[in-house]
Each structure stands twice: as structure tokens, then as C-alpha cells.
Amino acid sequence: MATVKPEILQKAKRWLTDAFDADTKKEVNRLIEEDPKELEESFYKNAEFGTGGMRGVMGVGTNRINKYTLGKNTQGLSDYLKKSFPGKDLKVAIAYDCRNNSQSLAKVVADVFSANGIKVFLFSELRPTPELSFAVRKLHCQCGIVLTASHNPPEYNGYKVYWEDGGQLVPPQDEELVETINNLEYEAINFNANSELIQKIDTEVDIAFAEASVKNGSFDTSAEARKNIKIVFTSLHGTSITMVPEVLEKAGFTNVNLVEEQKEPNGNFPTVKSPNPEEPAALKMALELAEKKKADIVIGTDPDCDRLGVAVRNNKGEMVLLNGNQTMLIMTWFLLEQWKKQGKIKGKEFMASTIVSTPMLQKLVEDYGVKYMEVLTGFKWIAKLIKDHPALDFIGGGEESFGYMVGDFVRDKDAVTSTLLACEIAASMKAEGNSLYNKLLELYTKYGLYKEELISLVKKGIEGEKEIKQMLIDLRENPWSEVDGEKVIRVEDYKSSKSKNLRDNSESDIDIPKSNVLIYYTEGGTKIAARPSGTEPKIKFYISVNTSLDSVENYDKKDQELAKKISRIRKELNLG
Ligand SMILES: O=P([O-])(O)O[C@H]1O[C@H](COP(=O)(O)O)[C@@H](O)[C@H](O)[C@H]1O
Numbered sequence: 001m002a003t004v005k006p007e008i009l010q011k012a013k014r015w016l017t018d019a020f021d022a023d024t025k026k027e028v029n030r031l032i033e034e035d036p037k038e039l040e041e042s043f044y045k046n047a048e049f050g051t052g053g054m055r056g057v058m059g060v061g062t063n064r065i066n067k068y069t070l071g072k073n074t075q076g077l078s079d080y081l082k083k084s085f086p087g088k089d090l091k092v093a094i095a096y097d098c099r100n101n102s103q104s105l106a107k108v109v110a111d112v113f114s115a116n117g118i119k120v121f122l123f124s125e126l127r128p129t130p131e132l133s134f135a136v137r138k139l140h141c142q143c144g145i146v147l148t149a150s151h152n153p154p155e156y157n158g159y160k161v162y163w164e165d166g167g168q169l170v171p172p173q174d175e176e177l178v179e180t181i182n183n184l185e186y187e188a189i190n191f192n193a194n195s196e197l198i199q200k201i202d203t204e205v206d207i208a209f210a211e212a213s214v215k216n217g218s219f220d221t222s223a224e225a226r227k228n229i230k231i232v233f234t235s236l237h238g239t240s241i242t243m244v245p246e247v248l249e250k251a252g253f254t255n256v257n258l259v260e261e262q263k264e265p266n267g268n269f270p271t272v273k274s275p276n277p278e279e280p281a282a283l284k285m286a287l288e289l290a291e292k293k294k295a296d297i298v299i300g301t302d303p304d305c306d307r308l309g310v311a312v313r314n315n316k317g318e319m320v321l322l323n324g325n326q327t328m329l330i331m332t333w334f335l336l337e338q339w340k341k342q343g344k345i346k347g348k349e350f351m352a353s354t355i356v357s358t359p360m361l362q363k364l365v366e367d368y369g370v371k372y373m374e375v376l377t378g379f380k381w382i383a384k385l386i387k388d389h390p391a392l393d394f395i396g397g398g399e400e401s402f403g404y405m406v407g408d409f410v411r412d413k414d415a416v417t418s419t420l421l422a423c424e425i426a427a428s429m430k431a432e433g434n435s436l437y438n439k440l441l442e443l444y445t446k447y448g449l450y451k452e453e454l455i456s457l458v459k460k461g462i463e464g465e466k467e468i469k470q471m472l473i474d475l476r477e478n479p480w481s482e483v484d485g486e487k488v489i490r491v492e493d494y495k496s497s498k499s500k501n502l503r504d505n506s507e508s509d510i511d512i513p514k515s516n517v518l519i520y521y522t523e524g525g526t527k528i529a530a531r532p533s534g535t536e537p538k539i540k541f542y543i544s545v546n547t548s549l550d551s552v553e554n555y556d557k558k559d560q561e562l563a564k565k566i567s568r569i570r571k572e573l574n575l576g
């Protein structure tokens with residue numbers, strides 16, 4: 001049997017003291033005696049806040065999601081809220097998703113806040129994450145929490161933290177909060193709930209959120225056009241079932257077919273390998289139903305209903321899954337057209353995306369006379385832009401990772417309104433004798449044909465983390481100088497905030513917060529970004545290539561050329 005490292009044993013033994021319950025101690029003892037490897041994985045560090053809150057595997061230990069790690073977060077957050085809003089009557093809203101333990105962990109979080117004298121609004125059942133963002137502002141809370149691990153595998157859970165603007169926590173608050181949490185002992189967690197301070201919420205917020213979603217996601221498409229579009233929708237066992245079908249109906253979409261087998265919320269996600277609409281396999285059942293029903297559009301949402309996958313028929317009538325960049329492009333185009341039609345583009349509007357998303361978006365947005373802004377990966381950064389620019393109007397924003405945000409009534413990506421918007425676009429295009437897919441190709445003829453591919457290499461645990469770190473160190477030491485026969489002309493290193501022009505060796509500063517991201521640009525317009533995921537044990541490589549497209553008819557041929565180029569790049573750079 002492998003021996004346990006003394007420092008790990010010391011940390012684990014801390015969990016055998018009176019601050020922990022009998023079941024926890026029993027499991028820690030079991031790990032000490034039987035599973036030193038798992039013990040090390042569970043205790044080698046504290047679970048960290050990443051791109052979208054704290055996420056981890058459920059279980060005992062400092063690096064796991066359990067009532068003690070989340071209790072400590074909540075105790076730290078309670079202390080931090082008191083410091084941040086002195087003298088205010090503090091209020092927080094709490095939502096949870098379909099995952100195993102989400103409901104009981106939500107209760108722990110509610111208990112700890114209330115024990116600290118903080119008023120709690122707790123949804124009585126599972127709800128979408130965007131509804132929580134909405135609720136924070138509607139109920140004038142200083143903070144909000146969602147118990148979810150988004151689209152991660154079933155063994156995960158997590159803790160998303162929202163601030164008073166409805167966006168997820170960003171610097172400097174996130175660092176200050178982590179410091180407060182790390183300085184706490186487990187004995188300091190106050191679990192003694194004050195049930196008088198916990199108020200269940202549902203209908204009132206549901207109605208307001210549904211109305212706001214319909215208002216923000218519907219435009220001037222006729223009632224008849226909406227009836228004419230055949231939709232297949234799947235909630236993939238997640239929270240969207242509580243809201244999306246209702247919102248579609250309210251907006252006048254009458255032909256909605258739900259994937260019955262996936263309607264039931266279930267944290268084991270029994271009908272899918274992974275509840276991530278980014279992975280084509282997740283939409284398999286929905287696509288099968290679409291063939292039976294001869295549907296025009298298929299939409300599936302992730303467990304906490306902030307990301308969505310959209311599939312539509314191509315010009316040969318086959319269903320194809322759009323990637324996040326494509327969904328973002330078509331939604332952005334549609335919103336811009338609507339704002340233009342309504343005479344609302346006046347020079348103080350903006351749209352936003354992230355540094356690993358398609359460069360095509362900027363061209364599209366600026367073509368409409370709208371300002372384009374780019375931030376680090378994560379919708380929290382887009383939400384921060386809205387907060388930081390109160391004098392500007394936010395039209396919408398998205399990213400490579402599936403998900404979109406329409407307007408500013410929700411300050412995170414929102415698969416409720418985005419589902420509605422996707423159906424609205426499909427209906428409006430069909431009514432014009434066009435299609436959503438063909439419209440996308442038309443955009444390519446205007447702005448250039450961009451093709452993107454995300455390569456995610458899974459590297460789990462302590463070893464995986466080391467390997468990912470090393471890969472980025474290696475890349476910094478031996479940067480790519482040529483890719484697919486094209487010279488690299490610029491390298492951006494977001495860790496050192498330096499952008500290096502390799503043509504004249506000049507350097508300039510990058511004016512966004514530091515992050516472990518490298519981006520390469522070649523003379524041929526290829527862009528390759530590399531970064532560790534902040535939500536899963538993965539390193540991510542984002543490849544973007546482009547060419548011109550003279551007509552929609554030539555799309556398939558040109559698209560294949562770009563696909564070949566991407567696979568050459570993958571091979572050359574050894575990206576799996
Ligand atoms: O996972 P979600 O749906 O909460 O979404 C969160 O994580 C995604 C993946 O992040 P990473 O590339 O660091 O893994 C981000 O793209 C997204 O903006 C963020 O809100």
C-alpha cells in the first residue's frame with residue numbers, strides 16, 4: 001500500500017476533530033486506511049474559485065465539495081458581506097440545480113447565512129442559474145448563490161457567487177473573499193439556522209423572470225411565423241424544464257416537442273454520457289426526435305440552464321450542431337438588425353465577447369457602428385463591462401463556449417432567453433423563405449469565412465494539473481514560430497500582459513487583467529489560443545482559421561479546406 005504523505009495526513013486528521021460529523025470522520029478514516037491516493041487528491045489543496053465559481057468532485061476533504069467546504073465559503077462570505085456593506089440589512093438569494101446533493105447543500109448555505117443574521121431568499125425547487133441572477137437584482141440582494149457544477153460530470157458540484165449587480169464575483173472582491181475564507185477555521189462556521197430569516201421564493205420571481213425573458217427575447221416576428229416553426233427541446237435532466245417550455249409557449253411558439261425521456265430532473269443524467277450541449281452526443285435523443293417530427297430546430301440546455309446547444313437544418317436538409325461561435329454570430333447579427341430597425345443605434349451601444357472567441361464577431365459588430373469589447377474567458381467579465389460602463393447600452397454578448405446573453409436584465413449567460421431568441425431567428429428566417437443556417441452562410445460571404453475548433457485535453461488530478469502547468473511553461477520557453485507554413489507574427493501573453501510583435505520585436509502592454517493565456521497570430525490570419533480550463537481538469541486550445549467566401553454555394557468546398565487546415569495544425573502542434 002502506498003504511504004500517506006505526512007502533510008496530507010496532518011490535513012486529513014484535522015477532519016477527525018469535533019468540528020466534523022460522524023459520517024465525515026468515518027469516510028476520512030476509510031481513506032486514510034484504504035485509499036491514500038484518493039486521500040491525497042481530496043486534501044492536497046483547497047478547492048478554488050475558477051471561471052464560474054468553485055467547482056469540484058463531491059466528497060470529504062478540502063479539495064472536495066461538501067457541507068464543510070461550502071459552509072466555510074458561506075461563513076467567509078457572510079463576514080465579507082458585513083464588511084463590504086456596513087450597516088445594511090443584508091439579503092441573499094439562493095438557487096440550486098438538479099444535481100445530487102444540490103438541494104441539501106443549498107439548505108446548508110441558507111442555514112449558515114441565516115445563522116449570521118442575513119436574510120435568505122431560497123427557491124423552493126430547482127431553478128435556472130439566469131433566474132438567480134435576475135432574482136438578485138429584483139429582490140435587491142447584495143449577493144446570490146447557485147449550487148451547481150454547470151455541465152460538468154455527475155460526480156461534481158459547485159458554488160457560483162453573484163454580487164449585487166447580478167454578475168458573478170470578479171476582482172477585487174473574489175480575491176478578498178478567498179482571503180477571508182482561507183483565514184477561517186472550520187470551528188468558526190455557524191450552522192445554527194435562524195429559520196425566521198429564510199423565506200421561500202418561487203411564483204413571484206418566476207412570473208417576473210418569464211415576462212422579462214419573453215420581452216427581451218422576442219422581436220417583430222409574426223405570430224404565424226412563430227407557429228410555423230417546429231422546435232425540439234431537451235432539458236437534459238436539468239433545470240430548464242421549470243422555465244423554457246413555459247416561456248416558449250408565452251412567446252407564441254406552439255409547435256414545441258420535448259424529449260420526454262430527458263424531462264425528469266436527475267443528477268445522474270441517466271440518458272447522456274455528459275450533460276454538456278457542447279458535445280454532440282448530448283443532443284442525440286433530441287436529434288432523433290427531430291427526424292421523427294421533421295423539426296426545423298433542436299435546442300438543448302445544460303443542467304443549470306445557462307448554456308445551450310442549437311442544431312438547425314443545413315442547405316441539404318441535414319441537422320447540424322452549430323458551435324458556440326456560430327450561435328453567437330447569428331444571435332449578434334439578429335440583435336443588431338433589430339436595434340437598427342428600431343432606430344436604436346446611436347453611438348453609445350456595445351457588444352462583447354472573449355479573447356478566445358471568433359475574431360469575426362468584431363467585424364460584424366463594428367459594421368453596424370456598435371462598439372465591440374473583448375474580455376477574458378467567462379461571462380462574469382462581460383457582466384463586469386455592463387457594470388463598468390453605465391452610460392453605454394449593452395445589446396448582447398457571447399463567447400466560443402456555448403452561451404449567450406441578451407440585453408442586461410440577466411447578468412450572466414442565459415439559456416432561457418437565448419432559446420427564445422434562437423427560435424425567433426429560425427422563425428423569422430423561415431418566414432422570409434430563408435433559414436437560420438443559410439443566413440449564417442450569408443454572413444460568411446460578407447465578413448469572411450471563419451472556422452473554429454476547440455481542442456480540450458483532459459488531465460485529471462494532481463498529476464494532470466502539473467502537466468497542464470508544464471505544457472504552458474514549455475510553450476512560453478519554446479513558442480511556436482511557424483504554423484502550417486505561416487509565420488507567427490504576434491504572441492500575446494496574458495500572464496505577463498505583453499503583446500510581442502515578432503516582425504519588429506516591439507512589445508506593447510495588454511490592458512486586461514492577468515490570466516494564464518497565450519495567443520498566437522500568424523501572417524495568414526490564423527489565431528491559436530491556449531489556456532487551462534477554469535472549471536474542469538482540461539487544457540484548452542482554440543484554433544481559428546479563415547478565408548474568403550464569394551458565394552453561399554461554395555461554402556461546403558471552402559469549409560472543407562479550412563477543416564483540413566485545422567487538422568494539419570492539430571497534427572503539427574501535437575494537439576491530440
Ligand atoms: O460552466 P459554465 O456554464 O458555468 O460557464 C462558465 O465556464 C465556461 C467555461 O470556462 P473554462 O473554459 O474556464 O472551463 C465559460 O466559458 C463561461 O463563460 C463561464 O460562465
Ligand SMILES: [Mg+2]
Pocket residue numbers: 149150151302303304305306307
Ligand atoms: Mg452552465
